[in-house]
Amino acid sequence: MDRDLLRQCLTYHGESFFNKLKCEQTENPDFQAVVSDLCKVSCESKSDGQDSPLVEQFIARKADILFCPAWKTTTRQEEEHEEDDDAAEPYAIMPPVELFMEVSYEERRAMLYRDLEKGDILVGRINNIREYGFFLTLLCTAGGLKRDVEDLELSALCHIREIPSTGSHDDPLSYFQTGDFIRAAVKDIDRYQEKITVSLQQASLSHNLEHVKLGVVPREELPIHYSRSVCAAADSTETYERILKSCHGYHNPSVVAYLLEKVGVSDTHPPSMMRGLQSKLFQEEDFASAIRKKQSASWALKCVRAGVGYFKHSHHVEAMNEYNKALDIDTNNVEALVARGALYANKGSIMKSISDFELALKTCPDHRNAKKYLCQTLVERGKQLEEQEKLVTAEGLYRRALSLDDSNPEAQEALSKITDTIQKSIRLREEAVAKEQDKATSSQISAEKLRKILKEEKRMKKKRKRSASSSSSSNTSSRNSSPSSSSSSSRRRSKKKKKKRRRSERGSKRHRRISSRESSRRREEGKSEKDRKVKEEDEVEWYPAPPNTAATFLNQKGGPGFGEEEEEGEVMVKDADDRRISQLYSLSAASEDEESDSSRRENKRREREERRKNSLSRSLEREERGSRESLDKSRERGREDNRKDRRDSDSKRRSRSDENRKRKVSCSSAESEYSRKSSFKSEYSGNSGSASKRVERGMRHDSSKRNSFDGGRCESRGREEIQEAARETDNRKGKVVDGSRRSDVGNGKRPEGAGSHNRQCSVTSVPEGRATKDLPSNLLSIFNQIAQFEKQKGAGPK
Amino acid sequence: MEGPSSRLPPSLLPASRDWMVGRRDSGGDAESDRDIKTHFRVCRFIMETGVKLGMRSVPVATACVLYHRFWERASVHAYEPYLVAMSCVYLAGKVEEQHTRTRDILNVSHRYFNSGSAPLECDKEFWDLRDSVVQCELLILRQLNFQVSFEHPHKYLLHYLLSVKSLVNRHAWSRTPIAETSWALLRDCYHGAMCIRHIPQHIAIATLHLALNSYGVELPVGEKEWWQVLCVDVTKAHIDAVVSDLLQLYDMEAKCV
Incomplete structure (x- = not known):
């Protein structure tokens, strides 16, 4: 209690007040401490008791509040001199009272x-x-x-x-x-x-x-x-x-x-003489802002829960709406941010998801899921960047992922891999520089080299020409993989099956592209064919399982995208690429699986035919799943080629098919040529810069690995001859061509390494085989003639 | 006019509804006494809610005046006092340009009646409560003939404080919490209908007078007392009346809580 104030009050009110005070504050230890001091004061008080006893009673009763040092909220305020400006007078400045x-x-x-x-x-x-x-x-x-x-x-x-x-x-x-x-x-x-x-x-x-x-x-x-x-x-x-x-x-x-x-009076914690309204009685969590905060969090959580429910049933749009609602209710709600980040990652908007996770971690630095997801997403983004050749940035992302979770195996693996790659690329560059210096010194050899390069370029040009109509060639090649079946194809049928074919064609194209990747990698490693086969089987197990990040997990489910924004759209395209590739991986693996099966059970044709149907339908599915935008161009081209194809004479096709056949037979190493072509095509069709870069790199590889590639072709030639012979005998019998059986025979003869050939058949031969049965006899004879012609032509160069 | 009281769900009703018990069979005096106590409790609710909502003193005062004026015209039997109070807080926020959201009012009130409870869910009950508050606001407006802005003593008190301050030695003033005390007394006035029975200047002078008195601060006396100068028509009797009303409210607190 403020002794001075109390004394001042006592002096004013006098004896009677002192008695009341003693009566009212008996239980107040503060007052008991000062009461002896005050006795003297009250005795010499001059008061004549002019105030009503009620007021004195009140003061005595509230003395613990009135004279409490904490009651005075005003600190000794320094008087500020106001500018005596009439216009700015914030309150009425009154004359002295x-x-x-x-x-x-x-x-x-x-x-x-x-x-x-x-x-x-x-x-x-x-x-x-x-x-x-x-x-x-x-x-x-x-x-x-x-x-x-x-x-x-x-x-x-x-x-x-x-x-x-x-x-x-x-x-x-x-x-x-x-x-x-x-x-x-x-x-x-x-x-x-x-x-x-x-x-x-x-x-x-x-x-x-x-x-x-x-x-x-x-x-x-x-x-x-x-x-x-x-x-x-x-x-x-x-x-x-x-x-x-x-x-x-x-x-x-x-x-x-x-x-x-x-x-100096506070209006947010206003004073009151009422005991029930003392500000110390109010608890912070009873204030409106605190309740609102709590309530918003709980409402937002409800929305998040609903969103997760939608998400589990793959209703991504609804889930996104719920998450956004949650964030509207409670900005920076950690759970909502994490959930939305995960959804973004699943939709492929990796940048957005990263920003969401980071925001969540900002408000709640120890959120486990946020940390985990951010780590995974960073690795994912790093992989994207890696593909765009932004190795250093990717490395940074991996490092950051590791800083979040230093035990993350994926990040560790990716980091070690990328450091290797970076070092390798540095070494390569150094070597290239050294080579150039070499070149400069040896001018003699350079002439020869120039010739070689020119030759190569010519060859390339040829290929390019072919690749310009590569879809058509691939189309024919897929159909003509067994020549007799191709010969049985008619224009009318092709019209009928146009759509289907185009689809399967695209599927097969993808096959080729992917197998080219595999093969190029294999070439790089310089392995023998048998090794390759083993590897393929290994890959069967390896590819279908995508990296376990949430992002890739969802990348494969197309679904409606959220790519409204530009930045996102870009990412989406990239993603689409990735997605396609990963699909292809798993798909090629599946079909390869099938092949090995089929080679084992040659005689159970029917069973296999069924499986072929499956693979066909699968390829259709695959098709639908593929991203539309990126395929549009190739589709257009395909249509064009188709038209051309139809217009052109069969002979032209046949001449091409001849080559195709050869290549087909010569297994995946030969196919890699195609793949290169197709990648060229993508380059010409004006894909993103990164894509063209990639292709350039591919070219470098190709030129360096040409030798081993040729060797592979030579090897397969022997087998090819056998197949040729078989085909001829078949034809001599003058039977109606049955593509599926043919391919079976081929398979039986070549239990290993015939993968791609078989695959092509499996995709296309079924419908053809069926269609043949429906054709009128006169047409059939024409086909036979064509087939024979083709055969002769094909056999000619041999 | 249908009273919105029926719409107030039990969750928002205070635990003790003793003012309802035995209302019919009690005499006039006892009944008015009970009403005064009810209004005291509800005004306490308004004050507390105001603090928790971060409302300034003037909007809270307006809410209380709205509340008291409403019961001047309406019977306590017809409407639920706490609902009226909530709507008064809401309306006062609008009148005094310190808008408060119904959601906050509902939240704070809900917690006032169910202390320690979880915040309301965003469900039908919440929207029903909100609706009843808004409906009741319209009812109040109609009952008061849309006259909802009032002159408050706050402005007077603050100017008086400054004038009186320059009469006192600066050190004595800074030692004595007169501003806090008079402000507290002024806020406490609104617990009862006295805030609409007396004119604002008188209330301001009375609270300042009581504050000065409490600390035994003596002001110079000339031909006129300081309060006579501040307000020409105020008399000692006026001041005493306000002070005695105010002191009754403090007595009421002991009886009601």
Whole structure:
């Protein structure tokens, strides 16, 4: 309890109050501590008990609140000097109230001498200038104290030393005239002899008034309260209330807030004498903001839960809506951010998902799922970047993933891999530089080399030409994989099956592309064919299982995309590429699986035919799953080629098919040529820069590996001859061509390494075989003729 | 006019509904006494809600005045007082340009009645509650003939405080928490209908008078007392009336809580 305040109160209220106080505060230990001290005070109290006992009772009862040190929220506030600007008056600046109270001259004088302090500001008029200074008649106070002093006949001396001099020779007093209004700081007060000295030196101001300029002031700049009190004194009808209501400041709508701050009362934790309303009783979690926060979180969580429900049933749009709703309700809701990030990752918007996860981790740095997902997504993004040849950035991402979760095996693996790759590429570059230097020195060989290069280029051009119609060639090749079956094809049928064929063609194209990848890799490794086969089987197990990140997991489910934004769209395209590739991997693996099966069970044709159907339908599915945009171009081309194909004579096709057949037979290594072509095509069709880069790299590889490639072809030639012979015998029998059986026979003869051939058949031969049965006999004979012709042609070069 | 009281679900009703019990068979005096206590409790609710909603003093005062004026015209039997109070808070926020959301009002009220409970779910009940608050707001507006802006003593009190302050020695003033005390007294006025029975200036002067009195601060006396200057028509009797009303409210607190 504030002893001074209590003593002051006791002095005022007297004995009876003290008794009530003792009665009411018996249980207050604070009061018991000070009560003995207060006994003396109450005895010498002058009070005559003028206040009602009810008020005393109230004060006594609330004494623990009233005299509690914590009750006083105002800290000793330094009085700020307001700029006396009428326009900016934030509250009603009133004339001193003693003016209206008509307090006696003596009392006011005594009050002023009591309350005036060093550093206060006084305003006065010069009435006398002497050689040692000038005298001021005081008009009013300004800043700190607001008192009515005009009629108190107070004068103050300003000594010449207290006037700041502007020049060394001038008399400072020459700047002042009698009648000037001067604002000065109180230098000293002699309370007994009632003498005031003032100063014009800024240094003599109290520190909170330092910005006030001392010296001469024009009449307009005299304090507002002074001018108002002059008005009030002149007009006796003016009352305090009327002046108050005529002030700007009184009508200021935020005057309460302004003045509350000025008097130092808090309005957010307002004081109250009611015991039930003490601010210490209010708990922070009962406040509106706290409840709202909690409520928003719970509402948002509900939405997230609903969204996860949708997500589990693959309703991705609805899930996204729920997540966004959750984030609307509660921005930065961690669960919603994580869930949305996961959804983004699943939809392939990896950048968006990363930003979501990071936001979640910002608000909740230890969120386990957020960490895990972000790690996986970073690895995923790193892989994307790796494919775009942005190795260093990708490496950075892997490192960041590891910094989140240093035990993540994928990130570790990827990081070690990429560091290897980077080192390798650096080495390669160095080697290339060294080679170039070599070249420069040996000019003799360069001529030869140039010739070689020219030759190669010619060959390339040829291939390119072919690749320009590669879809058609691949089309025919797939159909003609067994020549007799191709010979049985008719224009009408091709029209009928146009659509189907186009699809299967695309599927097979993809096959080729992927197998080319495999084979190129294999070539790189320089393995034998048998090894290759083994590898293929290995891959059967390896490819279908995509990396276990959430992102890839969902990449394979097409679904409606969210790629509205540009950036996302870009990512989507890239993703589509990836997706296709991974699908192809798994698919080729599947068909290879099938092959090995089929080679084992040669005689169970029917069973296999069924399986072929399956593979066909699978290829269709695959097709649908593939991303539309990226395929549009090739589809167009395919259509064109088809048309051309139909228009062209069969002979043209046959001549091509001849080559195709050869290549087909020669297994995947031969196919790699096709794949290169197709990749060229993609280059020409103006794919993204990264794609073309990739292709360039491929070219480099090709040229370096040409030799081993040729060797592979030679090897397969022997087998090819056998097949050829078989085919001839078949034809001599003059039977109606049955492509499927043919391929079976072929398979039987070549249990290993015939994979691609078989695959092509399996895709296309079934419908053809069926169609043949429906054809009229005259057409059949024509086909036979064509087939024979083809055979002769094919056999010719041999 | 159909009262919205029927729409207030039990979750928002206070645990003690003793003001309803035995209302019919009690006499006039006892009944009015019970009503006063009810209104005291509801005003306490408004104050507490106001603090928890972060409302300033003036909007809370407006809410209380709306509340008291409403019951001047309506019978306590017809409407649910706490619902009226919630709508008053909502309406006062609009009137005094410190908008409060119904959701926050509902949240804080719900927690006031069910302390420590989980926040409301966003379900039908929530929307029903919200609807009833909004409907009741319209009812209040009609009952008060759309006269919902009032002059409050707050502005007067603050200006008086500054004027009185310059009469007192600055050190004595800074030692004495007169501003806090008078502000607290002024806020506490709104627990009862006294806030609409007295004119704002009188209330401001009375609270300042009581605050000065509590600390035994003596002001210079001239021809007129300081309060006579601040408001021309105020008399000592006025001040005493306000003070005695106020002191009754403090007595009421002990009886009601």
